[in-house]
Amino acid sequence: MASSPIQSLPKEVVNLIAAGEVIDSLAAVVRELVENSLDAGATRIVISVWTELWRVRVADNGYGMDLDNLRLAATPHSTSKIHDYDDLWKITTLGFRGEALHSLAQLSDLEIASRAVDNSEGWRILYDNLGEPVIEEAIAIAPGTIVTVSNLFGNWPVRRQALPTPAKQMRSLQAIIHQIAICHPQITLQVEQNDRSWFTISPGTTAQDILPQIIRDVKLGDLQYLRVELLVNPENSQLPKISQAEYLELVLGLPDRCHRRRADWVKVATNGRIIKSSEIEQTIFTALARTLPRDRFPVCFLHLKISPDRIDWNRHPTKAEVYLQSISYLQKQVSSAIEQALNFNPQTISETVHNQRVGKLLAVAEEKANYNINRTIQPETTKKDEINLMELRAVAQVNNTYIVAEHPAGLWLIEQHIAHERVLYEQICEHWQIVPLEPPIILNNLSPQQVEQLQRIGLEIETFGEQIWAIRHAPELLSQREDCPEALRELSLGGDLQTAQVAVACRSAIRNGTPLTLPEMQTLLTQWQHTRHPRTCPHGRPIFLSLEESALARFFRRHWVIGKSHGI
Template sequence: MPSPIQFLPAEVVHLIAAGEVIDSLAAVVRELVENALDANATRITISLWPEQWRVRVADNGCGMDLDDLRLAATAHSTSKIRRCEDLWKITSLGFRGEALHSLAQLSELEICSRTADGTQGWRILYDGLGEPAIEQAIAIASGTIVTAANIFGTWTVRRQGLPPAAQQLKAVQATIHQIALCHPQVTWQVQQNDRQWFTISPGDTPQQILPQILRDIHLSDLQQLKLELETLKDEGGNLDVNSPLPLSTQSLELVLGLPDRCHRRRPDWVRVATNGRMVKSPELEQTILASFQRTLPRDRYPICFLHLQISPDRIDWNRHPAKAEIYLHSINYWQQQVTQAIDRALQISVANLPEAAHSERVGKLLTAAENKSNYNVNRSISPVSSPKDDIGLMELRAVSQIHNTYIVAEHPAGVWLVEQHIAHERVIYEQICSAWQLVPVQPPIVLTNLSPAQVEQLQRIGLEIETFGEQMWAVRTVPELLAKREDCANALLELSLGGDLQTAQVAVACRTAIRNGTPLTLPQMQTLLEQWQYTRHPRTCPHGRPIYLALEESALARFFRRHWVIGKSHGI
């Protein structure tokens, strides 16, 4: 006979709940750091002693007085929500009041704190129920220091089930990196066994944080974009009055690695954050990966950090104790916004090239200096045109062709070398994707000695093919761009060698694009440059190769020492 159903003792209930919230050293760090950020801390110091199962987090936040300290570790005590309705408008990182109580259950918890206007600080050591066991007045700077020692000391089975210390420390580091990206204004100091482990300096944007995390990435390899978004619209296109978020607080922030400069072997740096917290969002992650399709080399993945500021009533955080899984309303709207933002960030425009603005300022300074001295320059040759129209594309002017392969293009920020074949390939590929069309051919193209797999491949991409004789097949429809080419049969053989429709479209674009070694006139070069600029992803070809090499004006100025003072450079 099974045992009768009965109520669990309160201490068992609390221990089960504590084990869901605190399941590793990384979880301890996450919960304590989130509390520090909620206290408006701008400097956070994290100390770890993994062999001793001890973690300490110190911050310079607003601190707590004695009354708050006495309640801080009791079950479900929090300063962040008051009633049921508050669950639908959460703006803080913590709100359940579970973290400190769970730590009291699973460790020896001590908190020292003082408010900015307090005359003295207080130290409290808590018992296993989160009640104050020892209270002591201490001298301490304003802020809070939380120490959890002998973690999982009351639950030794959990210790045995955790990974080795090295793996746990790696998880702690990843947790801090993720939170630092979401809160770039914070200074982070992390110590391990009383020695400096790593630091993260503050910045204005996540773009300044990412190179401190990925050491092989430079600031110039990244592109940042921040957009203020309109109020959400419903399916009928009308403004959604149920989401009255002010325009200044609803935004999309994007930091991505430029595909012609950096990428990864795995999709491990496609990250999504919402309202200050990194979250799991498979839909948005797949949207990001799809937006980089055919911009990276084969089997390479983008670097992208997306941070959404969304109306709190559009998010349900109450899905998992770690608060890493959420329910996000209007997911289709956000997928559309993310796709458009990535396309905009990958454009080659004045806004996306800070060197352009820098060079313009340098030019103005040089002009002003020359006008006030006897050192004058004639600037009547080729005045610089204003940037292009609605999407802010900069003016590119074809100057010449090198080895009938590279187009030399001049623009306000310097000079580019553009490889003509892959630039044209990008143009044609996007045209094909937007208007893929198969047309009949007369007479049909006859292919011989095809394997069954090759025949099946041509049928898979939509071509009409039928047996024409022994080891002969007649192809009666072909991609429109190949229909009038003399090498159409060879191109069809290439298409038969495998891949999906997108691979076939890339092959057609590559076959159709002008070849390197082809001489072009200046008008032809100019037309190609303009068509290439207006593509969605102008930085790389569909195979992921970079299309242009930039020689920026500021770099040229440094190389030719144009920053030298005229008199001093002559030894005067």
Template sequence: MASTIQALPTEVVYLITAGEVIDSFASVVRELVENSLDAGATRIVVYLWPQQWRVHVTDNGCGMNLEDLQQAATAHSTSKIRSSDDLWKINSLGFRGEALHSLTTLAEVEILSRPLGKSGWRVVYGNGGKAMQVEATAIAPGTVVAVANLFGNCSSRRQGLPTTAQQMKAVQATIHQIALCHPQVTWQVWQNDRQWFTICPAGTTGQLLPQILNQVRQGDLQEVKLELSHPPNSLLNLVIGLPDRCHRHRPDWVRVAINRRMVNSPEIEQAILSAFHRTLPRDRYPICILHLAISPEQINWNRNPAKTEIYLNEISYWQEQITQVIDQALRISPTNIKESVHTTRVSKLLKAAETKGGYNFNPQNFNEDHKTFNSLKAVAQVSNTYIVVEHPGGMWLVEQHIAHERVLYEQLCDEWQLVPIEPPTILYQLSPAQVSQLQRIGLDIEPFGEQLWAVRTLPAMLQQRDDCAEAILELSWGGDLQTAQVAVACRSAIRNGTPMNLQEMQTLLDNWQRTRNPRTCPHGRPIYLSLEESALARFFRRNWVIGKSHGI
């Protein structure tokens, strides 16, 4: 019997490879702009004509000489690696040598390029990447790649693609992701000869993000950079949306980048989500962009053609480091106490105050002794609900109940203490599910008669309360241990409407400052409102010239 296994023809192999690398407009743009970035470009312009199946990418990178241009599109030709050992030392975005060759298999490709101080050349490539036409050309230093008739020889591929609008949305998302990893680059994108969008360069990813996520302001973000000694020369850059100011309905802005490329890393993404647990409202997700710059030996990029999935060494170590950095970024400390003002909330508050004619609060025992510096200093109580707080950058309003709730919740998380009670608390007509729930969170409960149950232990915080029975019933209605801890903290916290003296307020502030996640309560509500001194100065027109304000 004749063998049915045969080697594939070269042109079939090339088509298979091309289908893995180039499958959409977004993949064309991604591969070409990554080449531009590898060439050191600081300005990249993308032109798209989707109905004509054309893409042009222009950059001001280092350019290519004639010899490199003639080899650029041949199969597996690259300047990035030389041997198998180099696969463990990859510092570039591209390294496979497949993208340009795949494009010549699926489209008409020409490249114009000129290194600084040398002549420019134009090369037209045939199927398979061979240089078919070569001529000198006038061009500014840099490179222009022109792709036409994309998927022209694969009509079924064109029919299988999403709508034009969906493809352009994917292109925009691709450029946004790459821009966040290279904030110093200027981007300009045109569609059908009209300017579509631009991205101006920024010093950091956090400074660039508001251009991409329009509803986020600079003051809503916290950016942290941390140099790590292990692995050597590692850098962790973290941009988070402060949980009391911004969050999302979906986890679509939990992004992970490694060595200037966005990647899919479910393990790291889960560590990020876990670090924000009980800091956001229910069914809301954080804004977080994590960028790791680590030694190439720690990464295996050779996992799939798009290079979005990787093998990362010591994943548990990175999860631990990321959790610690996020915890630190969410705390209140002298280094991050002076923040941008909550623009929207403050403007509404000031307008309301101006309309009603004043803030109308009575200071209690204002302490004028500034010899002992305290970063947060209790000044007064408003409506027996809000604590007026002075700090070096202005003032805050802190809601006393949810601030205390955050303190108690973290104490309960650290030490969930159940204590015996005598006599036991008697509950009537509990369902089997309620009994099971109380047993699940550790309470000692047993039958005490017909439809009666005796609870012999309960959380220590509830021991002295008059409403123990109601509190235990609340715990019986379901949820895990953390849900129970939130319920106990909420019930035990200082109620709004409770008068507090200055010392009680200061003790609460001191305890609250030391919590791990002081910006929001366990339900995700913001605990404090910041009124910076500069905002107060604008409201009271302190920048006016006195003479002019008198009409002189």
């Protein structure tokens, strides 16, 4: 398949395009050239960099160009990707402005060698600083294109001096290549530095196959992949219609296995390019709240594949910032996708047999930290056709701390206290209730900050004497407990309402060391499975350890042939 012919853009289209390409570093050169290779249908791209020589070469196996197109490739506003005004609103390529190669011709010595897939010979052209050919020669070359940028910023010494050190530039270049790789997982990317191999990113089916290659200590099993179709929302006819061809792809680091010290791996992409979207990024952080340990951050890659007419790429010269239509709808879909990825359901737990989910179990208050099996079960009143849940059967309790649960794919070990803490925390968030205390609880020696904190979370407190306060309301789960005074003092030590809710859930959950009957264990397991974020407790601790049947079989060597294992 050959690319469209290159032609100069009409003046009225040029006037609508944002200011010129930002070629400010070696990384920017690589970004522009690799995006051109991707637009040309390349499946293998080789990137070579010589930092001391200010030289970059990008070779691909794409469609290539014939001689006529090569002659126009570096002239200003010349592109094969758009042709008129209407094309600005249906952009399906990574590049479209026709400025990158012309900018490189102005800033460096630019050479392009290419052979179109339907031609028997290739051509090499060297361009002047206006983008006009000065040397043309026929060469032997495989179909594809090789672009060489030499002496970058040679006539712009001030720009060279303002750039970071070569080591920092290479880190930026590596980050650019990583971003391209996760957006285009089917591409092989080979990178060379100073004539030596630096790294290679092998192709995969989805970004889930790419992330373990570029993030240290992340394994394929630490990640959950989910693809969600974007459909019309029947509950709100005011939303723009979204076709079934549009979807989002989510690769999420499971919070019980995978997280970061910095918020550096929450990435959002749209139609093949990483973008900056504070609204979508904040949605991701909010959806994962209270699933990670303190001061840890998620690993998440979200790729929105949406119709081009819902995107305005002309907001920023590097196309890193865009305008997205229906942003609130997209935020809801992202939140829903993350919740679905964290749940135990057919799409996120493989090799299991599932039961039909017929209702959601809700429970009332705990008393004295004992788990009450005779709780009131409230049936689900919203949706009857919920997701299927995997079969999980309680079989034993270890050290009055861990529940052993069996399912068709193996065994799980669940810590009872933090599983119950997750159940109570989500109930508390949904039904936070402050109830009167009769008689009131008396506390002494509270600081002004502690008094203010109790008032901040909605408790009524009044002076009862010198350094004595009467508390007349408390969270419902704590109100009937013997240790309610200690719990209220704990709540007074600081934090927002969410922190207080976590503290209430933690104090109200059954303690490790509490014996449970099999029915009690089964009830707890069922309620825990129905939570939105069952993998970790609100403090970010992992709740369960999975021992899959396949791993057990390998450990006990059940695949051995009996005769051979006995030396027969």
